[in-house]
Amino acid sequence: MNKFLTTMMVVLSLPLAAVAQTPAWNELKGELKAALESKGDPVRGEKAFDSCVGCHRKDASGRTSGAYPRLSGQHATVLIKQIADIRAGRRSNPKMEPYLDDHALTAFEIADLAIYVQGLPISSENGKGPGTGVAAGRQIYDRDCASCHGGKGEGNAEKFYPMVAAQHYNYLLRELKFIRDGDRRNANPDMVKAIKPYSTADLEALADYMAQLAPPKK
């Protein structure tokens, strides 16, 4: 396990070092920059993750209801960005925000827990959609989403695009609506533009398709 984690750290440090350009929607400054540049330690990260398990569960699988997302296997860059954005008020998350304040976590602990969580296996089942939208969802995904989030929903660590495969259906649907309706304020403007024309039925189909994508092999 230690060897595995060490390997994960090395693997992670590569894309992080490559993060250079800072687009306006994701300006790399403040603690976001500090956390991205710090070398996360998964052993410390496991400890820092203690205060997250009440909602996200010990294995970081979240809740199949979709109330809380799966975090296990998510790119560390994505986790760091989302935590830093919530702390800085760039993304609203009233349920989580009070548990995330800077008394609870330092910028370095964010890096620690991100590398730890990224290395966790995606073992348990996620919450699936009704299944009736999969075919329609695949069409939309391949046309508009795959170019950024990957053909298999694996995301892109370097560009802060989250892995969407194996995520809980209801969580995907909720966030899709938030992004379309402007409620997830820290989304990439390209993403907001792409999703704008979609009906709620389109988003349900999309979430249905993404939720049944198998966890990407690492």
Added chain:
Amino acid sequence: MNKVDRDRSHKAGPGRAVVVIAAVLAAMLAGPAAAEDAKTIAATVCVACHAGDGNSVIPMFPKIAGLQEEYIVKQLKDFMSGRRKSDIMAPVVAALKAEDVAPLATYFSSQKMKAGEAEDKKAVALGKLIFHDGNEETGVPACVGCHQPEGVGHVIYPRIGGQHATYVAQQLKNFAAGERNNDVSRYMRVTAKRLSEEEINAVAQYIAGLGAK
């Protein structure tokens, strides 16, 4: 001590022997004496409310047997500084010396908390749900996340399994109202505020029945 060592210590002369004797005496006075003092304080002061072994039998007074050592130290210090307010504990800790804190924590921490029993059996089902899953609607984290299975606690998070329901419910209400505010990173104030009164009573009932019988 073998013969050579004995000879060496003799050769070191009376000065060294005095130092050694003084050190031994100091250790006897500090270590075991402090522990003895703690037992005496427990048996003469704490006993009135918490019982001599820390297993209080009065529902409004917490069981302190088997609580994490760090947690007891923090609470006593917080009572002393006024960070945790209690009309009952304030005069008690005022009579304590700062050096009593650590040995008292060691003593009570080494005792075993006895499990209690849920009195309101109907509330236990909801309490169990809150303890293991929290409330997704209102953003209440599961208690088990920090307080661990069976509520045994974890480093800074106190053991709660087996604690009196009356005490647990009162503390949750105090946290919710901000009357108790010595929690780490506001976790308990935020969480307790999100619990309904029904949930507070239910989870307190469930917690009372946890732990070794």
